[in-house]
Amino acid sequence: MSPGTLHVTESCRPATELFQLIGDKWTIPVVMLLSSGGLRFSELKRSLPGISQRMLTLSLRSLERDGLVTRCVTPTVPARVDYALTALGSSFAERASVLGQWAFENRPAVDASREAFDSRLEPSVRKISPVQTLPARAEPVAG
Secondary structure (H helix, E strand, O other): OOHHHHHHHHHHHHHHHHHHHHHHOOOHHHHHHHOOOOHHHHHHHOOOOOOOOOHHHHHHHHHHHHOOOOEEEEEOOOEEEEEEEHHHHHHHHHHHHHHHHHHHHHHHHHHHHHHHHHOOOHHHHHHHOOOOOEEEEEOOOOO
């Protein structure tokens, strides 16, 4: 590997790591829920159909580790645990909302491009295409 290539790779590392975080299935939904205000663990779980308790715990820990979420334990019986966005998390939520809006507005163009590309492929190749199309959202992610 040439030194120039290594430099580019190293300079891209912070963005690559953050893209891995936001590429996680639950990061954006959790952050967008918390962008409206702090929530208890149970409220988050109820608001995210399909997420397991373990996955929500792991997602929140990851966000807390990265400085996007704070965890506040109130010593009651049972203990009350609240989660809220930090200033960094709020900044991230604003940008995620803008990116979500872009995705919503440009979904038809992306779909048309995929369809045009796929139509140029041989029928045997179309069947094994690694491109996965996500179901269309009815509306953009609220921010």
